[in-house]
Amino acid sequence: MLDIGISKIMLVAGIALVVIGPERLPKVARMAGTLIGRAQRYVADVKAEVNRSIELEELTKVREQFETAARDMSQSVSGGLHDATRDVNAALGQGVDGDTPTYEPYNWDSAPAPTAYKPPKKNWRIKRSAVPQWYKKSENVRRHVQSGAARVARFRPARSTRSF
Numbered sequence: 001m002l003d004i005g006i007s008k009i010m011l012v013a014g015i016a017l018v019v020i021g022p023e024r025l026p027k028v029a030r031m032a033g034t035l036i037g038r039a040q041r042y043v044a045d046v047k048a049e050v051n052r053s054i055e056l057e058e059l060t061k062v063r064e065q066f067e068t069a070a071r072d073m074s075q076s077v078s079g080g081l082h083d084a085t086r087d088v089n090a091a092l093g094q095g096v097d098g099d100t101p102t103y104e105p106y107n108w109d110s111a112p113a114p115t116a117y118k119p120p121k122k123n124w125r126i127k128r129s130a131v132p133q134w135y136k137k138s139e140n141v142r143r144h145v146q147s148g149a150a151r152v153a154r155f156r157p158a159r160s161t162r163s164f
Contacts, residue, residue: 016028
């Protein structure tokens, strides 16, 4: 790496003072500081982007592992359910004596179609009930609408009539 000490920085500053001149040196120093700041922000942005992409790859791997585990679990559960259903159907299909089937599976195709949903008719203009005024007063419920200016005027402290 570069080995830059105080003596080398002072040497560069002296040469810059001679070459650039004392009038333009502050402006050049400000510009150099601005450029260095921009470069540092750019490097920080690149680092953050790389970190985000690495985290995204890790999350993708974790998601894939979770999906494969869920798929395996689903297959094992569905396989077990299929085996249990087959055993139950075999047991019910033989009947009590072993020769007459007493179980007939339900035919879902012949089931009646569900009726369409009809929302209840409500007349929103008619007031259903009223809350008593004594309850509103005891629970500090607003009993009438008040504008913002009226509310400010209501809660404004009283002005004193004395002058100082």
